Amino acid sequence: DGGITQSPKYLFRKEGQNVTLSCEQNLNHDAMYWYRQDPGQGLRLIYYSQIVNDFQKGDIAEGYSVSREKKESFPLTVTSAQKNPTAFYLCASRTGRNTEAFFGQGTRLTVV
Amino acid sequence: AQSVAQPEDQVNVAEGNPLTVKCTYSVSGNPYLFWYVQYPNRGLQFLLKYITGDNLVKGSYGFEAEFNKSQTSFHLKKPSALVSDSALYFCAVSGLGSGNTGKLIFGQGTTLQVKP
Numbered sequence: 001d002g003g004i005t006q007s008p009k010y011l012f013r014k015e016g017q018n019v020t021l022s023c024e025q026n027l028n029h030d031a032m033y034w035y036r037q038d039p040g041q042g043l044r045l046i047y048y049s050q051i052v053n054d055f056q057k058g059d060i061a062e063g064y065s066v067s068r069e070k071k072e073s074f075p076l077t078v079t080s081a082q083k084n085p086t087a088f089y090l091c092a093s094r095t096g097r098n099t100e101a102f103f104g105q106g107t108r109l110t111v112v
Numbered sequence: 113a114q115s116v117a118q119p120e121d122q123v124n125v126a127e128g129n130p131l132t133v134k135c136t137y138s139v140s141g142n143p144y145l146f147w148y149v150q151y152p153n154r155g156l157q158f159l160l161k162y163i164t165g166d167n168l169v170k171g172s173y174g175f176e177a178e179f180n181k182s183q184t185s186f187h188l189k190k191p192s193a194l195v196s197d198s199a200l201y202f203c204a205v206s207g208l209g210s211g212n213t214g215k216l217i218f219g220q221g222t223t224l225q226v227k228p
Contacts, residue, residue, distance in 0.1 A: 106153070
């Protein structure tokens with residue numbers, strides 16, 4: 001089945017730790033996106049990548065980092081510099097600007 | 113800069129009545145517009161999109177949306193609401209034109225509550 005897979009579904013982080021969220025797609029999509037969802041604030045764009053080995057900051061990139069070494073994979077690292085990381089994180093991919101994005105099922109990150 | 117506004121946090125409708133969820137956008141150049149639905153603790157599901165052509169776009173589950181360039185709006189509509197339509201709805205925009213970098217920007221979301 002083609003799709004986009006996020007793992008893990010739930011993640012707990014101690015303060016001061018870095019954690020990495022996985023996002024893998026087998027749809028052969030060029031563009032990939034990371035969003036953060038908080039209640040009442042919709043989806044806010046963290047980072048996006050339109051091609052392998054290239055990515056751009058979104059609106060809330062501080063405290064996050066990404067890599068795009070393979071077309072299929074776009075991992076997101078939440079660093080200790082992110083002061084309020086507890087949120088629901090969504091990964092998406094699409095072919096191009098005029099196509100719809102496909103979303104993973106999300107990762108819920110909680111700081112303990 | 114691209115932006116999307118959904119002016120209503122929540123829309124309440126009785127089952128069987130028509131529903132409208134509002135969306136306005138700002139983007140340089142021609143817009144590509146999308147509607148998505150989200151059920152609790154899940155990812156987003158695509159409903160419909162406007163790229164070009166007819167201003168009235170039909171999508172999944174009986175939903176449709178009307179593109180209005182002069183009002184920069186893309187409101188989601190359904191002639192007869194179902195209780196199962198109750199969910200969180202998002203409008204999104206990406207643009208075509210110089211300076212547009214492939215960003216896909218979402219609104220804040222509107223909770224649709226359909227009561228029996």
